[in-house]
């Protein structure tokens with residue numbers, strides 16, 4: 001897998017992605033594709049042999065409202081194409097994104113914020129060495145989120 005610049009074609013694909021419950025909160029359907037192509041938002045395409053298999057996001061857009069984030073770590077987020085979830089691809093997808101971000105942004109640490117119901121995502125980031133440091137409830141959806149960090 002590799003990370004490349006996210007094109008309008010990628011964005012038009014991403015805004016059709018819808019996840020089965022309980023992951024419907026990660027749906028991207030109906031979003032403005034320009035949200036993903038705006039470079040200041042920190043979105044990048046994740047390709048496998050040229051095919052769009054996911055996206056990664058770095059920086060403020062990877063944060064969840066309601067937590068007092070500091071700038072000591074680079075926030076990361078992202079998702080796989082819905083039909084590719086649950087097949088064991090998450091670890092290589094996220095670690096490809098970490099390798100890219102380490103080279104490009106040279107952060108001290110990585111931070112990820114995961115809804116506490118999302119055991120699948122929590123298992124993957126745990127396997128990648130992330131450690132939970134805080135929990136909070138987001139006012140945007142009243143869900144509980146876990147904040148996890150790891151050295152870069």
Ligand SMILES: CC(C)(COP(=O)(O)OP(=O)(O)OC[C@H]1O[C@@H](n2cnc3c(N)ncnc32)[C@H](O)[C@@H]1OP(=O)(O)O)[C@@H](O)C(=O)NCCC(=O)NCCS
Pocket residue numbers: 019023026077078079080081084085086087088089090091093112113114118119120121123124127
């Ligand atoms: C989060 C995500 C990257 C995980 O990648 P994935 O390839 O789907 O996950 P995997 O298939 O590798 O599953 C990871 C683990 O969770 C387990 N798992 C899968 N579904 C589960 C469920 N509903 N409940 C509990 N465990 C589950 C798997 O058995 C696996 O366990 P193992 O490591 O012991 O083998 C991917 O699902 C995704 O992009 N989801 C949509 C968006 C999202 O959730 N974003 C959160 C970003 S932080």
